[in-house]
Amino acid sequence: MSHKIMELVEKSSLKDDKPQFEIGDTVDVHTKILEGNKERIQVFSGVVIAMSGSGTREMFVVRRIVAGEGVERKFPVHSPKIEKIEVKRKSVVRRAKLYFLRQRSGKAVRLKERRM
């Protein structure tokens, strides 16, 4: 019974249309940021290297290379601050966490593309 109540409570914080993407996808994450009191959209694009949690706590990590330096950002999937997530490219991956990409640089970072 309690489980049902928790689902009910969490439902209000979940997005109706959960963005669909997978590990290894190259995505554009459109986030709303507040500048002064003007809101604008910032795009963070990179590879989804990890997902964790479930329900309102579901998170994903996006990694990209900025000026030769690896940058990772962790986003809550259901955050109202995330406007949309666009999948740019899908790739062939064989594990759930792509932490091995952290050790790689240059051309070795590339993942093999998965054609639909």
Next chain:
Amino acid sequence: MTKGILGRKVGLTQIFQEDGTVVPVTVLEVGPCHVLQVKTVERDGYEAVQLGYLDKPRRLASRAQRGQVATISSKRSKVRAASGVEAVSKPNCEPKRFVREFRGSTDAEVGSQVTAAVLEGVTAVDVIGTSKGRGFAGVMKRHNFSGQRATHGVKKCHRHAGGTSMGTYPGRTLKGKKMAGHYGNARKTVRNLKVAKVDVENNLLLVKGAVPGPRGSFVIVRETNKVGPS
């Protein structure tokens, strides 16, 4: 009467606010409660309202508990009625599992229901529950003592308390010295928890932060008695 209601802890989760901030919340199922009794200065010497939460099967309730919620005919009640003593009014509901009083005068009728609606407009609440029992616990767990070092000659005293008193004077251990002992399973009050949401339809209350006790344990919720800036 202080705005209050009985309920139980459902669990912890987090919700998003509109600006994207995450609020860690405890979900409490509150009410509906029946008003079982209204205590008055004339009859009881103090004013209070007694609430009952969650039905208890009649077969599990004692005769006293059944008599608390409904009129039961007995030899004594007949004698009292014959001598002209007016019987107290009963709520005529099922026996309740969790019964508590809230002090103060009220205009609530015996038998009426109290729902989560009483907490609407309340910004902060106190939640009273029974903390998780931890059995006989040492000083490190119970009082956050530091213990002793892992090495450097410490022998078999790594989680001990150290000294408990002074020397020849006073020659005894002071009363109230923090020592190992039973920890938890005690009534605990957490004051001034911010109300995140009141859901009257589903009898739910979401408060920011943690509440004592395991999931499913009974809690008393009242409007906070904390005054001044929070």
